[in-house]
Amino acid sequence: MIQFLFKGIIRDKNRSVLPILVISLGVFLTVLGSAWFKGVFSDMINTNANFTAGHVRVMTRAYAENVDQTPNDLALVEVDQLINDLDNQFPDFEWVKRTHFGGLLDVPNEEGETRAQGMAIGQGIDFFSPGTHEPERMNIPSSIVEGKLPGQPGEALISDDFAKRFKVNIGDPITLFGSTMYGGMAFTNFTVCGTVRFGMRALDRGAILIDISDAQIALDMADAAGEVLGFQKSGNYDEERALQVKDAFNAQYAADSDEFAPVMQRLNDQAFLGYYLDLAKYMSSIVIFIFVLAMSIVLWNTGLLGGLRRYNEFGMRLAMGEEKRHIYGSLITESIIIGTIGSVVGTIFGLAAGYYLQQHGIDMGSAMQGGGMMLPTVFKARIGPEAFYIGFIPGLISMVLGNALAGIAIYRRQTAVLTKELSV
Amino acid sequence: MIAIKLAFKNIIGAGYRTFLNIAVLSFAFVVIIWHNGVIDGWNMQARRDTINWEIGQGQIWHPNYDPLDFLSFQDAHGVLTAPLSDGVKSGKLTPILLTTASAFPQGRMQGVVLKGIDPDQTILKIPSDLLKTTDYDLPVLIGKRMASNLKVQEGDNILIRWRDKNGTFDATEATITGIFDCNVPTIDNGQFWLPLDRLRTMLDMPDEATFLISREATPPADIAPWVFKDLDFLLADLDMIIQSKKGGGAIMYGLLFIIALLAIFDTQVLSIFRRQKEIGTYIALGLTRWQVVGIFTVEGTVYSILAILLGAVYGIPLLWYTAKVGWAMPAGTDNMGLAIADKIYPVYGTGLIIFTILLVVIAATIVSFLPARKIAKLSPTDALKGKIQ
């Protein structure tokens, strides 16, 4: 019988094309909408994870106490071993080193003496490792105003405003004068390979981005780093898993009373973020519910339409002696088939579009600014597990429900008046 | 006219399906207004808090003052010029003097900024009157973030060390006489608020200030060499973040809106199919086909009008309620140095509501017109027989 119904659906375009189209479109919108909501709600979380806290973050206990001051003298040592251990223990995370520092950026004249200088905020991140995700994570490629990413040791990105103010061009040397991890004087020459717009005034005034290996050399931090961040390889923040990892890691050092012992925090431990995460979860379920509800109403309508459209056909079938129950049953079965096809098609397209937006996002920044900046203005969708089934709720259930309601009319029809109805 | 009358009759006659369509559309309508209201409310709140707590209606800076370069503070102070001190006397300006210093909570050293504020000032909401106490040698006021950062409470003493205008060190125990709770991190993180006269004495800078806060958007004349910074300048960072948040939301309600329009489109297709005989009758009665198209299009428009009415029925109380109780927000961008309130009170502007109404009506009309165009190609006889396919 299902085979028969399939043939009907395929051959009668009225039965198939429009409903499937509408369902697909509706399911597509629902899936995309829910992915988008999820993406927008996790935007703040991602920003925070990517720029500051990672999904989990390892610091020394003393550093964690004063994390606002990014005290480099309290940095982690023997980080390579630490990262190695972390990699072995928690292979589902990508572990990266980051170091924040401050210093003076000094622009030389031809004699190598100070021509201009300004305070700068610096960060060492992984630019060089093959396959590093760090520049993208920090949204650096799209915030470059001139030049390119550092490609070899000794290259640095500086803020565009700083470069303009002190007339520093790409290829010019610049000296970072700061203090080493141990308080000694740190002098390092860099070649400016590009300029960046951060979109935050404090950073735009003076900032320098260098590779973590250069930072280690410059700040006398061999095998040391301010922080080790862990990012889940899935790309999404799974707070349960982060908690497991955090607890497992910290348990290893529970007996250690050294203030320089490493300690792990997860993203939720950021004072305000825990609350935000809860709110985001709550809000996105409300929003998704609203979407599903709205879409259900639309598809219910489509179901009704499908049933009503075939008023004459059912009349004929009734006149020919087919049982009402049988007609109703076939109608429902058909709607299940159509709903399923529509939901599958819609979900596939929705996931595809969602995936595209998850990877590329929509840049709201260029519309406002006329140039990229570091503060992310790219909004991205995010496909969660529910994206795979959420479309079926309106697509299948509403469609079937709509048809079921429309089909009730079949029972109301009197065989006696059928001939009259059909004579027109 | 006949089209509108007919449209209303037809739509109301269609019963609960009409209601469903209207419900979805009204829903999109309310959500659009709500979402924009939240963003606008957020924007206004953040701007208002920043204005009330930090910047007033503008600031007049000493020419050397650069808030982002704390090393500049040492040179960024001067005696108020006559126009400025007149402004202070008339209550239009209030001076702030600042310097960098070190605080020593529990033997740690932490860089702080000391800011002198007139305890009697009324331009900023900072509770500067808490500095009027004479019970302590040096009363200071700090924000709640600073308090938790330093792990201190009201009544605690904290040692601070600073240098006067000659570079001579001085140090004393300050007593925290108040902890204020405000959403503007830039007046909280790393800041100690002191009585202005006291700080002027401490620094040996009588009658001097680093910047002044203006009660009015226009500064006094002849303030040179001091520089007036207007709200556009002072709020630039904030405006940018809010703009970007608005963009993310636009996509969300755009999708919801498409769903609502899909509902109307769908209904139009259905109703044109079901009412072929009616269409045939109209044409037979002498209406032109385009008039019939008009009837059906107007029906779509009527949907949108009903949706707006329905939206108003539940939307007005709902939006009113959210505007009254606010929407709890986490201080998510706190660390970016922007003012984000714990609660956002949506603000629904007239412009927003009119724009949304027009958007809904026009969009609904267009999607109704699309399927109705078919009618124009119809021959009356086919229509009467019910043969639209």
Added chain:
Amino acid sequence: MKSIIILFLSTFFLLGSNPPNADEILKKVEQNLSSDNRVFESEMVIHGKRSSRTIVSRSYSVGDKESFTEYLSPAREAGTKMLKLENQLWIYSPSTDRTIQISGHMLRQSVMGSDLSYEDMMEDRKLTDIYSAKLVGEETLDERKTYVIELTAKVEDVAYHTQKLWVDSERFVPLKEEMYAKSGQLLKRTTLSNVQKIEGRWFPMTLVYKDMLKQGDGTEFRMTSVKFNQNIPEYLFTKAALKQ
């Protein structure tokens, strides 16, 4: 660092005994210490939060206004040179071949993570020029009898409004120095020890400099070599010499 030493030396050296009042003590210290030029080698031990570092340097100075310091170790700092002329300071780093001027506000930053700022190192005025002194008593310190002298600023631009000195009553070497804020709050304390006789003068070979408001063990100087009246070429006190 050298300037600090100069400060102490030029202030506290004294030949003779039974000083009638504090001003006279200080004056005699300066008279006796005015050496045209000096060469010191010293080790500075900085106690950090997790480790201590020792920085070895050699300083040349002529008069009060000119000084040149070269860092000898650790390897990372070796070859770094610092030139002070009047109130200007340049630092040269061999690894970058750059001469960086430290000016204005940067002078108040800490040197190499120590309890000293560049500004502290730059102070080149005589104590008697900026302070008026008063003998306030006698105390025994580390089994040495000392005169306690209180110094109160008589000019405006001094870092410390008052200071207190404990001067060995026989050798006329200060054994302790305390710096106070205008409010009277104790800010810093220097203890001087290991007093040795060099070229006929008593000389404190170890100085511990401590910021009293901060936790920590302070910064320690140890003189390894002190020479007076050496031949120092004038060329050394030019920016060109930094690069050599």
